Amino acid sequence: MxxxxxxxxxxxxxxxxxxxxxxxxxxxxxxxxxxxxxxxxxxxxxxxxxxxxxxxxDKLTLLQQSGGYVSANSDSLPIFTYEVASDRNLLAVKNFFNLDSIAGNGDEISKIRNIMFFVANSIKYDGSNWALCEFDAIDFYNYHKATGKGINCRHKAMTLNEMYLAMGFKSRYVTCMPKDDKDTDCHVINSVYAETLKKWLWMDPSHGTFVMDDNNNLLSIEEVREHLKNNQSLKLNAETKVSKLWYLDSHVS
Known part of the structure; x- marks a missing residue:
C-alpha cells in the first residue's frame, strides 16, 4: 500500500x-x-x-487547419528576372568554388543535389550566429574558414542561391514564417527550378535536406505544404542531418 x-x-x-x-x-x-x-x-x-x-x-495541427496559398495581383510589381550566369560576380563565385567540379558530370538533379550538399557539409551551421562579413557566398565561406564559426540559415541559403545562379539554375531563397505572430523564429531554405522536372524543388543547405514523396519524387515547397496539410506520407533524403519527426512535424510545419 x-x-x-x-x-x-x-x-x-x-x-x-x-x-x-x-x-x-x-x-x-x-x-x-x-x-x-x-x-x-x-x-x-x-x-x-x-x-x-x-x-x-501544435504547428502541424495549425497548418492542417489552414487554407491554401492566397493569390495576389502582381501587375503593379516590377518584372522579376534572375541574374544570368555570365554576370561578373557570379562568374567569380563559379571560379572560386570550382562549381563545375562540385556539381559533377551527372544529370541536372544530381548537380542540384551535389551543390546543396557542398554548402551543407563545407560551411558549419549555427542558427544563432549572424556572420560579420559581406553578404555573399565567397565571404560567408571565408568567414567560416577564418573563424571556425557557423552561419545561420539565411546566410546558408544566400550562399547556395548564388551558387545555383552561377551554374545557370533559376533559384531564390525563401523565408518560412510561422503563423503565430508572437513566434519570432523562422527558417530560410532554397527553391531551385529543375528544367527536366518542370518544377521548383525544396533544398535546405542548413540541414542537407530535401523532401520526397513515397515514390522518391523530389517536392516543391508548395507540395510539401499540401502533403503536410493532407496528412500524406513524406520522407527526407538519407543524407540529411536531422530527423523527419523534428524537421517536418515541428521545425518547418
Missing part, C-alpha cells in the same frame, strides 16, 4: 508539473506526444486533458 501511494503521489506531482508548464508557456505538443519520460502518466485523466489543451499550439 505504501509503495502504491508513493507512485500515486509521484504521478499526481508529474501531472501537476505538466499542467503548470503549459500555463507558463510550454507549447511543444509533438515533444510531449513522443517523450518517453511521460509514458507513465499518459493514462492519467488530467494529463489527457492537458495534452488536448496543448494541441491547439
Amino acid at each position: 505504501l509503495v502504491y501511494n508513493h507512485y500515486s503521489i509521484k504521478k499526481k506531482q508529474a501531472v501537476s508539473s505538466f499542467e503548470k508548464a503549459i500555463l507558463w508557456g510550454y507549447t511543444d505538443y509533438r515533444n510531449a506526444l513522443n517523450d518517453q519520460d511521460l509514458d507513465n502518466i499518459r493514462k492519467e485523466s488530467k494529463f489527457v486533458k492537458a495534452l488536448v489543451q496543448l494541441k491547439q499550439y
